[in-house]
Amino acid sequence: MSVRVVARLRPLLDKELDKDIIVRPDSSHDDKPSNIVRIPNPKNESEEFSFAFNGVYKMATTQEELFTKEVAPHLKSLFQGLDVTIFAYGVTGTGKTHTMRGGMKLSERGVIPRLLSGVYRRGRKVTKDSGGETTVSITLSYYEIYNDKVYDLFEPPEKRTLAGLPLREKDGKTIVVGLSEHACDDLKDFERLYIEANHNRSTAGTKLNAQSSRSHAILMVKVNQTNENGTLTSTASAIDLAGSEDNRRTENGKERMVESASINKSLFVLSQCIDAIGRGDKRIPYRESKMTRILSLGQNNGITIMILNLAPLRSYHLDTLSSLNVSSRAKRIEVREIENEVVFTQPPRKAAPITGATIQRQPLRALANAHNTHPTAVPPKAGDKPAKAFSVYTDKAKPGPRPSNSTATSVMRTNSTNKRPSDSGANSRPTKMARPTAPRSAAELSASKIEELIERKVSEALASRALEQPPTKNSQDITDAVQRRLEALERKIESGEAEEARTEGLRFLLMAKQHKERGEDRSALKMYELALPFFPDQEKLQKKIRNLRAKIQANKEAEAAARQSASVEVHRNALATAPIVSATHLPSPAASLENLVEMQADPERKEVNEHSDDEYIGSAIIPEHKYQDDDSFVYKASKPKKSKAKTGAKSSLRVFTDNVDPEVPPAPTPRTRHLLDIVNSRDVAMIRGLSGVGAKKARDLVEFLELQNEDDGGNIQTLQQLKAVPGMGNRTVERAYEGIVVLLV
Numbered sequence: 001m002s003v004r005v006v007a008r009l010r011p012l013l014d015k016e017l018d019k020d021i022i023v024r025p026d027s028s029h030d031d032k033p034s035n036i037v038r039i040p041n042p043k044n045e046s047e048e049f050s051f052a053f054n055g056v057y058k059m060a061t062t063q064e065e066l067f068t069k070e071v072a073p074h075l076k077s078l079f080q081g082l083d084v085t086i087f088a089y090g091v092t093g094t095g096k097t098h099t100m101r102g103g104m105k106l107s108e109r110g111v112i113p114r115l116l117s118g119v120y121r122r123g124r125k126v127t128k129d130s131g132g133e134t135t136v137s138i139t140l141s142y143y144e145i146y147n148d149k150v151y152d153l154f155e156p157p158e159k160r161t162l163a164g165l166p167l168r169e170k171d172g173k174t175i176v177v178g179l180s181e182h183a184c185d186d187l188k189d190f191e192r193l194y195i196e197a198n199h200n201r202s203t204a205g206t207k208l209n210a211q212s213s214r215s216h217a218i219l220m221v222k223v224n225q226t227n228e229n230g231t232l233t234s235t236a237s238a239i240d241l242a243g244s245e246d247n248r249r250t251e252n253g254k255e256r257m258v259e260s261a262s263i264n265k266s267l268f269v270l271s272q273c274i275d276a277i278g279r280g281d282k283r284i285p286y287r288e289s290k291m292t293r294i295l296s297l298g299q300n301n302g303i304t305i306m307i308l309n310l311a312p313l314r315s316y317h318l319d320t321l322s323s324l325n326v327s328s329r330a331k332r333i334e335v336r337e338i339e340n341e342v343v344f345t346q347p348p349r350k351a352a353p354i355t356g357a358t359i360q361r362q363p364l365r366a367l368a369n370a371h372n373t374h375p376t377a378v379p380p381k382a383g384d385k386p387a388k389a390f391s392v393y394t395d396k397a398k399p400g401p402r403p404s405n406s407t408a409t410s411v412m413r414t415n416s417t418n419k420r421p422s423d424s425g426a427n428s429r430p431t432k433m434a435r436p437t438a439p440r441s442a443a444e445l446s447a448s449k450i451e452e453l454i455e456r457k458v459s460e461a462l463a464s465r466a467l468e469q470p471p472t473k474n475s476q477d478i479t480d481a482v483q484r485r486l487e488a489l490e491r492k493i494e495s496g497e498a499e500e501a502r503t504e505g506l507r508f509l510l511m512a513k514q515h516k517e518r519g520e521d522r523s524a525l526k527m528y529e530l531a532l533p534f535f536p537d538q539e540k541l542q543k544k545i546r547n548l549r550a551k552i553q554a555n556k557e558a559e560a561a562a563r564q565s566a567s568v569e570v571h572r573n574a575l576a577t578a579p580i581v582s583a584t585h586l587p588s589p590a591a592s593l594e595n596l597v598e599m600q601a602d603p604e605r606k607e608v609n610e611h612s613d614d615e616y617i618g619s620a621i622i623p624e625h626k627y628q629d630d631d632s633f634v635y636k637a638s639k640p641k642k643s644k645a646k647t648g649a650k651s652s653l654r655v656f657t658d659n660v661d662p663e664v665p666p667a668p669t670p671r672t673r674h675l676l677d678i679v680n681s682r683d684v685a686m687i688r689g690l691s692g693v694g695a696k697k698a699r700d701l702v703e704f705l706e707l708q709n710e711d712d713g714g715n716i717q718t719l720q721q722l723k724a725v726p727g728m729g730n731r732t733v734e735r736a737y738e739g740i741v742v743l744l745v
C-alpha cells in the first residue's frame with residue numbers, strides 16, 4: 001500500500017477574514033466527498049491548480065470526524081501486529097499540533113489522545129475475547145528532534161546532554177539509543193505522562209503562531225499482547241512535525257532563525273526523500289537529517305498516514321503550494337505491510353489468538369528482525385512454521401469524509417497547549433576542543449617504507465596521468481565514484497568520530513555537494529553558505545559561493561528572457577483551449593523549497609523572489625480526465641533543467657592537473673610534488689607517514705579532500721593551498737615538507 005495522504009484545511013482564526021480564503025476543497029461534486037484541493041495560480045488568479053489526495057477534510061471537520069475516518073480503522077491492524085505511523089505535515093500555524101494533540105476539552109482532543117483511548121478500548125476487548133488469556137500492556141516513549149538533536153521528552157530539559165541521544169540502525173529500523181520507556185496502564189496515566197512531557201517540548205512564539213513547535217515530536221505507543229505462547233509487539237507512532245517557515249514572514253530573531261534553519265533543512269530533506277523515492281533513485285537521502293532517518297518513509301513496514309495541514313489564507317499562498325506539491329507526491333510511496341511477529345516465551349500450543357481478531361495467527365519463526373522482540377525469545381523448533389493463514393490488511397477503498405458545510409466560519413481557538421519555551425542555550429554549538437596531536441615518531445613508519453610508498457604512489461600517479469588525456473571517465477563513473485565517497489563520508493559522520501561542530505559544517509558541505517550533483521544550484525549555494533561559518537578562512541569555499549551565485553544569476557537572466565517569449569505563446573493557447581489549468585509547471589517540491597531556502601538565506605532578495613514568476617509562469621493545460629484517471633496530482637514538467645555540463649572538463653578523479661592556466665601557480669618542485677602526491681592520494685596510512693601529521697590530521701585532511709569541489713580537480717596543488725586546509729597550517733606543512741626532504745636526500 002502507498003502512504004495515505006489526506007489534507008486538512010484549518011478554519012479561520014480570530015482576525016482572519018473570509019475574503020482572504022484562497023484554498024478550497026473541490027466543490028463541483030456536492031454529492032461526493034471531495035478529494036481535490038484547489039488553489040489559484042499566484043501569477044494569474046483566474047487559473048487554478050488542483051491537487052488530488054486520498055481524502056480532503058474541510059474547515060468544519062471535527063477532531064472526531066478526522067480520527068474516525070483516518071485513524072480508527074487502523075487500530076485493528078495495529079493489534080494484528082502492524083506498525084502504524086501517523087504524521088502531521090504543513091507550514092507553521094496550519095494546525096498540526098491541533099490535529100495531533102488538540103485541546104483539553106473532550107471534543108477538541110486530537111489524534112493522539114483518541115488513539116490512546118482506542119488502544120485501551122481495543123486492548124480490553126482482546127483480553128475479554130480471549131477469556132483473559134491474552135493480556136495487553138502499553139508503554140510510551142516520547143521524544144523530540146530539536147536542532148537535529150534527539151531529546152527524551154520524558155526527561156526534564158536540565159538532564160539533556162548537548163549532543164542529545166544517538167540514533168542507531170538495528171535490523172532495518174532506526175532506534176533512539178537510551179530512550180526511556182514508560183509503562184502506561186490507563187488513560188489517566190497517559191494524560192499525566194503526556195501533559196508533563198509536553199511541558200518539555202521546545203516551543204516559542206513566532207509572528208505566525210503564538211505557540212509554534214520548534215521541534216518534531218514523536219510519540220511511540222508500544223502495544224504488547226502476551227499470552228502463554230509469547231508476546232506480539234507493535235508500535236503506533238504519532239508525529240507532530242515542526243512547520244516549515246518563510247522567515248520573511250515570521251520576522252524571526254537570530255535564535256528562532258537557527259531553529260528555523262534546522263526545521264527547514266529537515267523538511268527540505270524530507271521533500272528530497274519523497275522526490276528521490278518518486279524518481280526511483282537507488283539512493284534516498286534519509287541520513288541527511290535525523291527526522292528523515294526516523295520517519296524512513298517507504299522503508300518502514302506497516303501503515304503510514306500523512307496528514308497535510310493547510311491554512312486557507314492568501315498569506316500562505318506560496319508555502320501552501322509548496323507543501324501541496326510535496327505531499328501530493330508522497331502518496332506514491334509504497335509501504336510494505338509486514339506485521340511484527342510473535343515472540344514465543346515457550347513452544348507454541350493452540351491458544352486463543354493473540355490478536356483478538358477472528359483470524360488465527362499461526363506460530364512464527366524467531367525473528368530475523370529483532371526490533372520488537374522480547375529478549376527471552378526461545379528459538380523455534382523445526383517444523384514450527386506453518387503457512388500463513390490470514391491476511392493482515394486489505395487496502396480497501398475507504399469512504400471519504402462526510403460532506404460537510406464548507407462555508408468558512410471563524411473559529412476562536414483557545415490555546416490549550418502549555419509548552420516549554422525553546423531553549424536558546426541548546427542552540428550553541430559545542431566549542432571545538434583542542435585535541436593533542438598524536439605524537440609522531442619516526443618509528444611509526446620507517447624511512448624505507450615511506451620511500452617505497454612514495455615510489456608506488458608516484459608510479460600510480462604517472463600511470464593515471466597517462467591514462468587521463470583527455471579525461472575518459474564518463475559522467476556515470478564519476479557520479480558513482482562521488483556517490484561512494486559521499487556514502488563513506490556519511491558513515492564517518494554518523495560514526496560520531498568527528499566533533500560536533502565540525503561535523504555540522506561537513507554535513508552542510510556534503511549536502512551542498514549532493515545538491516550540486518543533482519544540478520540544484522540554489523540549494524547547493526544555500527548549503528555552502530551554511531557551511532561557511534564552520535570554515536571561515538576557506539578561500540575555496542568562498543570562491544565556490546561566488547561562482548555559484550554568478551551562475552545562478554546568469555541562469556536566471558537567461559531563463560527569464562527565454563520564458564518571456566515562451567509564456568506569451570503558452571498563455572494564448574491556454575486561454576483558447578481548456579477550462580481547467582493544472583499545475584503542470586509547478587516547480588518540483590525540491591525546487592519550491594529550494595526557492596524558500598534561498599529566500600530565507602538572503603532577505604535582501606526578498607523583493608526579487610516575491611515578484612519572481614520563474615516558478616509559475618507557463619502553466620500548461622491538462623484535461624480534467626487526466627487527474628480523474630489517476631488520483632495523483634498530474635505533474636508533467638518542472639522549471640527548465642539547468643545545464644549540468646561542467647566547463648573545462650575537469651575531473652575530480654584526476655591526480656595531476658596540467659598548469660596551463662596562467663592563473664595557476666607554476667609547476668611544483670619534485671619534493672613538493674612528492675608531498676602533494678601523498679596528500680592527494682587520500683590514503684590515510686600514507687598521509688600519517690608524513691612528519692608532523694597524526695592519525696586525526698590525516699583523517700581530517702582526507703575528509704576535506706573528499707569535500708573539495710570537483711570543478712577544481714579535487715586536489716591540493718600547491719603548498720599554499722595545503723597550508724590553508726583547516727587543521728594544517730604553516731608549521732605542519734613545513735614539517736611534512738622537511739620530512740620529505742630528509743627522506744629524499
Ligand SMILES: Nc1ncnc2c1ncn2[C@@H]1O[C@H](COP(=O)(O)OP(=O)(O)OP(=O)(O)O)[C@@H](O)[C@H]1O
Pocket residue numbers: 009010011013090091092093094095096097098099209211212213214241242243244309411412413414415
Ligand atoms: N481545526 C482547527 N480548529 C480550530 N483551531 C485550529 C484548528 N487548526 C488549527 N487551529 C488553531 O490554529 C493555530 C495554529 O495551530 P497549531 O499550533 O496547531 O499549528 P502548527 O501547524 O502546529 O504550528 P507550528 O508548526 O508553528 O507548531 C492554533 O491557535 C490552533 O488552535
